[in-house]
Amino acid sequence: MADCQSFYASVEKADHPEYKDRPLAVAGDPMRRSGIILAACPIAKSYGVSTAERLGEALKKCPDLVIMRPRMQHYIDVSLQITRIYEEYTDLVEIFSIDEQFLDVTGSLALFGDPVSIAKSIQQKVMEETGVWVRVGISSNKILAKIATDIWAKKNKEGIFILPKADIEKNLWPQPVHKMFGVGSRMTAHFAKLGMTTIGDVARTPLPQLKDKFRARFGKQSDIQAEVMWRTANGMDDSKVTPETFDKPPKSVGHMMTLPRDYVIPKEVDTILLELTEEVCRDCRRKGYMGSVVTVSCMCSPYDAPTGFSRQMKMPDPTNNTNKVYEAVKAIFYKHWDRMPVRRAGVMLSELSDDRNYQLTLFEDQERLRALEKATDHIKQRYGSMAIVRASSLTGAGQAAERSMKIGGHYK
Numbered sequence: 001m002a003d004c005q006s007f008y009a010s011v012e013k014a015d016h017p018e019y020k021d022r023p024l025a026v027a028g029d030p031m032r033r034s035g036i037i038l039a040a041c042p043i044a045k046s047y048g049v050s051t052a053e054r055l056g057e058a059l060k061k062c063p064d065l066v067i068m069r070p071r072m073q074h075y076i077d078v079s080l081q082i083t084r085i086y087e088e089y090t091d092l093v094e095i096f097s098i099d100e101q102f103l104d105v106t107g108s109l110a111l112f113g114d115p116v117s118i119a120k121s122i123q124q125k126v127m128e129e130t131g132v133w134v135r136v137g138i139s140s141n142k143i144l145a146k147i148a149t150d151i152w153a154k155k156n157k158e159g160i161f162i163l164p165k166a167d168i169e170k171n172l173w174p175q176p177v178h179k180m181f182g183v184g185s186r187m188t189a190h191f192a193k194l195g196m197t198t199i200g201d202v203a204r205t206p207l208p209q210l211k212d213k214f215r216a217r218f219g220k221q222s223d224i225q226a227e228v229m230w231r232t233a234n235g236m237d238d239s240k241v242t243p244e245t246f247d248k249p250p251k252s253v254g255h256m257m258t259l260p261r262d263y264v265i266p267k268e269v270d271t272i273l274l275e276l277t278e279e280v281c282r283d284c285r286r287k288g289y290m291g292s293v294v295t296v297s298c299m300c301s302p303y304d305a306p307t308g309f310s311r312q313m314k315m316p317d318p319t320n321n322t323n324k325v326y327e328a329v330k331a332i333f334y335k336h337w338d339r340m341p342v343r344r345a346g347v348m349l350s351e352l353s354d355d356r357n358y359q360l361t362l363f364e365d366q367e368r369l370r371a372l373e374k375a376t377d378h379i380k381q382r383y384g385s386m387a388i389v390r391a392s393s394l395t396g397a398g399q400a401a402e403r404s405m406k407i408g409g410h411y412k
Contacts, residue, residue, distance in 0.1 A: 009044070049062055144237065307338055389401075
C-alpha cells in the first residue's frame with residue numbers, strides 16, 4: 001500500500017515553499033462551525049496538533065500554526081496525478097482513499113526490480129512531481145500491506161516497511177489491539193473487557209470461541225464482525241487488488257450539512273431539507289438512478305448533549321424527482337423532530353434502480369417533469385449549480401451558494 005504523508009498539508013506546503021519550516025494545518029472555517037483540522041504537517045504534529053481536533057484547541061497548542069483553507073478539487077487533481085504515477089509501474093492500482101492506494105506489483109518485478117526498489121522509485125518520482133512524500137507498506141496481501149503502512153512505514157525514516165506473513169507472530173501480535181486495522185476506541189474498550197489487549201490476544205483466540213464472546217457482548221448478529229477481527233489479527237485477506245472498485249454502482253446517494261447556526265423555525269428548516277433533497281436527486285439523475293427508500297437524519301443542539309434521529313420510509317415507486325422526494329423528507333422529519341434547535345441534517349436515497357425504467361401514472365405528466373429536471377440539470381452542469389436556484393435558497397437560511405463552493409463539505 002502507498003500512503004501520502006499528511007496529504008492535504010503536504011500539497012499546501014509543496015505549493016507554498018515559504019512555509020516549508022513552519023507548522024501548517026488545513027482546516028475548515030471556524031465561523032461556520034466547521035473549524036476542524038483536516039490535516040497537519042509533521043511539524044504541527046510535533047506540537048500535539050492532531051487530525052479531527054477543533055481549530056481552537058490546535059491554536060492553543062501551536063499559536064504560530066499556519067492555517068490553510070482546504071482546496072478539495074486541487075487535492076483530487078493531485079491524487080489522480082499520483083495514481084497515474086503508480087500506473088506507470090503496474091496496471092493493478094486500487095484507490096482506497098484520496099491519499100491511499102493498493103498496488104499489486106507481482107507482474108512488474110521483472111521490469112522494475114524487487115518491491116523495495118519499486119517503492120523507492122515511486123517515492124522519488126512522486127516527490128519530484130508533486131512534492132508529496134509517500135510511505136509504502138509491503139506484504140503478500142492487502143490487509144498486511146495496510147498494517148505494514150499504518151504501524152511501521154509511517155513511523156520510520158525510510159517510509160518503507162516489509163511485513164512478511166511469516167513475521168506476523170513476531171512483529172504484529174505484540175502490538176496493542178488499538179493499532180489493528182478496523183479497531184477504534186470503542187472496540188478497544190470492548191476488547192479490554194474481554195481480556196484482550198494485544199493483537200495476538202485476538203489472533204490466538206479460536207474463531208468459534210471469539211464468536212461466542214462477541215455474541216455475549218454484541219448479540220447473535222455479530223459473527224461476521226468477529227470473523228473480520230480474527231482474520232485481520234491473523235493477517236488473512238483473500239481479496240484482490242481491483243482497479244474497478246469505484247466503478248460498482250452505489251448502494252445509496254446522500255448529502256449532509258452542518259449548519260452555520262441553529263435552525264429553529266420550520267420555514268428555515270424546510271429550506272435546508274429542500275436544498276439537500278435537490279442535491280441528492282440531482283446526483284441520482286446524473287448517475288442514472290432512482291431510489292425507493294428515503295432516509296432523513298438530524299442532530300440537534302446542544303453540542304455536549306445532542307438529540308436527534310435517523311429514520312427512513314419506503315416510497316410507493318422509485319423516483320429521483322425532487323418534489324416527490326421532498327414531500328417524503330418533510331413527512332419523516334416532522335414526525336420525528338423534537339423541536340430542539342437543528343445543527344445538522346441529512347437526506348439519503350437507497351434501494352437504487354435504473355432510472356430508465358419507471359412507472360407511468362394517469363395523474364401526472366412524468367415525461368414533462370423528467371424533461372424539465374433534465375434541462376435544469378444540464379444548465380447547472382454547464383454554468384454551475386447557482387445558475388438556477390430556488391428563491392428560498394436566497395434567503396438567510398439558504399446554504400446553496402456556500403455549498404456550491406465545496407466538494408464533499410470542504411472548499412474546492
